Amino acid sequence: MEGQRLGGRYQIISQLGRGGYGITFLAEDWQLPGNPRCVVKQLKPEATDAKNLKVAAQLFNSEAQVLYRLGNHPQIPKLLAHFEENQEFYLVQEFIEGHNLTQEFPKGKPLNESYVIAILRDILEILAFVHQQNVIHRDLKPDNIRRNKDGKIVLIDFGLVKQLSTQQTDSQNSVTLTVNMGTRGYMPSEQALGKSKFSSDIYALGMIAIQALTGIIPRKLSEDANGEVIWRDKVQVSTKLAEILDKMVRYDFRQRYPSATEALEALKEAGLITSSLMPNSSYNSPQSLFNKAHILCELKRYSEAIAYYEDAILIQPNFYQAWYERGKALYQLERYEDAIASYDQVIQFQTDDAEVWFERTQALYRLQSYSEVMMGLDKALQIRPDYAEAWVMRGVVLRNLQRDEEAIACYNKAIEFKPDYAVAWYNRGVLLASWQRYEEAFTAFDQVIQLQPNNAVAWYNRGAALGNLQRYEDAIVSCNQAIAFNPNYVQAWFQRGMALGELQRYEEAITAYDKVIQLQPDYGEAWFQRGFALYNLQRYEDAIASYDQAIEFNPLDAEAWGNRGGVLLKLQRYEEAIASFDKAIQIQPNFPMAIYNRAQALSQLG
Template sequence: MNLGLGQTIGGRYKIIRQLGQGGFGQTFVAEDQHLPGDNQCVVKQLKPVATDPLTLQTARRLFETEAKILHQLGSHEQIPQLFAYFEENQEFYLVQELIEGEDLSQELVPGQQVNEDQIISLLQEILEVLKFVHQQRIIHRDINPQNILRRKSDGKLVLIDFGAVKQVSTQILEGGNTGFTVAIGTPGYRPSEQANGYPKLSSDIYAVGMIGIVGLTGLRPHQLPLHPDTGEITWHNQISVSAELADTLDKMVCYDFRERYQSATLALQALTTITNNNNTNTNTTKTGATLVLGIASSIQPLLPKPRRFKLKRYQVLMYTGVIGLGFAASVFMVNAFKGANATDWYNRGETFLELKRYEQALNAYNRAVEIRSEYAPAWQGQGKTLFALKYYEEALNAYDQAIQIEPDYSAAWKGRGKTLEQLERYDGAIKAFNSALEL
């Protein structure tokens, strides 16, 4: 059925205007006539091509499953709520919250480069929402600037148009074919494994990393060349950014999905570490400068009047040495505090883990590595917690981080082996256990 303006579906949703149309169906703005006032919403129509009983039965099952997922995700304030889903005249409908605002393509304008701090802040907000999605073990599958809205009411980013719905609708369109051959996602933001029909959590991380590179360079994805041998994106020659951010983005958009951050939590952690390091450096500089000024003020009365006396060379060296020692002491104190704080968070994590309060344990370990990224025991603790939560890919990444920092960390090698065993990657598990035994 082709919907027209003024038509009512589901007995209550009056079509006001069309928002879009694609291979999977049409999208409209509608008014809920069962509620008082101006209650607008978004209606998505999914139209099967085949209407035989077997196809419709498969479609109903898939549609109901994905509707439940959307309802679950809508509990997050930066994901549209699902109000209703229903079937009418052998067609399927989703009714969702209408988000007023403009998408990120209005902010990431071709030819205009966004500064580093703004990009980090933007990616952090996207990843905060995506972290919730990944914690539900759900892959968005179509992250790109047009599917991220800047909400007009409060300026927050809202994640829309989950690719899972497109996969279901495509399967409906193709007569119930549920094989992994449908490539969901937007070219340029869709990594190779997803294009081949095998999306991972890290496929979403690739898309977020591409948004960062697009914003920094002012180029579109198709304008970014690929390395002829590795297939990696070549972008460093387009813009000057800090080495930390460049390394983080490179890891996010690695061609090999196994080399990327394995979830939004880990990618967010890396960006937060950059922010914390920048803040620490700024605060250290300010602390040092304050201390230098204080020392200078304290020795000022000891200095002769400039008109009557000229400092000798040894005196200049003496005063310079005092100031330098003061600055070094301030840096030492800041770093010492930083280390102690990381240890404190690690100890909290160990306590929470022992009590099997896994979410709190994970938060504590995360804080520890945010403060001290080279803190191997905290990465090990993170691995143990993720393993207990059965997030095996993320646990493997945490163990690998610990081993990278401390190659002789036998407990991390053992944890890696147990995780690979759960992932049924037995050859790798045996190698990891052998390394643990040797150590």
């Protein structure tokens, strides 16, 4: 239809989309100055006999009047015109420049809680107006939510007119619908039965929020035996928000919030949002500035984001979410003291927010203010005793303070509250390995791998534990896995070389050490071990060259000097050997091997 003019004025530029209900086009209005762009929706009735067309026309005009009313809201596209042409119905709506919310939901990537709360608030404010007009959207999903060029959310593609293309009349001229409006995953059970409620929109919005938090599209989420969505095990989220979302997506519509107004009020009562903005708010409202800042943070443009957060705070000084996100952005810029000051502002408004206390400790930890970190973590755990991340962080700080017994107790607590928390298992394994409790360390790293099979660091540490248990073949297998997931993993290549050396597979060991040196030429220990492998292959000159490199990178390596002397002794280069042994003994006066070999070299010189 490109180039065709509809209604004598709307010239089609391109097709925007096609669905079961009709086709959407981008068009230009040739009766207005400048030919402004608009969206034309062509709706094709399923039944085209005279009786059905008459009923369709009545329904079309009735529903168009509803869209005209809805268009009075600044965040719903205005209906500019509606007309019938060649037994097809057309809607002409305002064109909204911007992007669909789908573009803000990267596949498989969870978004943060503050962003989700902002989205809930923005959409619920519009939905509250829609529901007050006694209208149900019927097809809420990320594709039907746009963010305009000013950062404001706009609801598009209301499902109420889609029924036009699915209506038929029976013998008594009653209208029946043959297809249900909605999209799988976002559409609740009563809507699938053709009995939409205001709370059907609440369900759809709840599923959108869960998708944002988990990075999982709704139709891939499981349900329990009662039809309730299983999602809370997929993401760490505040209890207040989780309870609100659970209520929004209850299977039984009677157990949900009845409409958007009640859902919005629940967010306010939970302290997750400040007082609601009016629908006709300025585009420079605090919430709009906050949304812009969040998008910039997603793009890692933190300095620009901070400017927007600060503009929002200037307008609304008690906007604690802006203070909180500002703190996180400052942290990313390594401005830790400024981040702490921002979190302190949040705490003035939300003294019992465990996440804020926790984020504050992250900045303090970077400043090595360990006593303050501990106080902050204790506060977070007082508010939320099952906060696994805070328990792990407490363990990390205690390790830095050399209080290892207390540290492992913290890791155990984290695992008790969150058995599938890989970070807690990993830290526990590292601590156990430092105590030479390698069997237990191996078990801990095995747990990490069960939870995160692609975790190269866990595979490496598992290999190191196996090496210390003298299970060298198994250690090699673990190192191979680490290398498969991270081919440039220096320590894994080195550990592989060590295990191969223990098995006297010296050629393979040298290959591994060569890879280490290729990746990190100043890795002195790799040069040392390479020299030892070459010595065992009787490649003495090459061994000396390797020891020379080890000494270049670590001139105080007594063992490298001693081994170098041993190779020179083997080559009967006694004076050079004595010089090497002297250097080793100078660095380490009680070095038995160097003392003994030096005496051997002296005896050969007579």
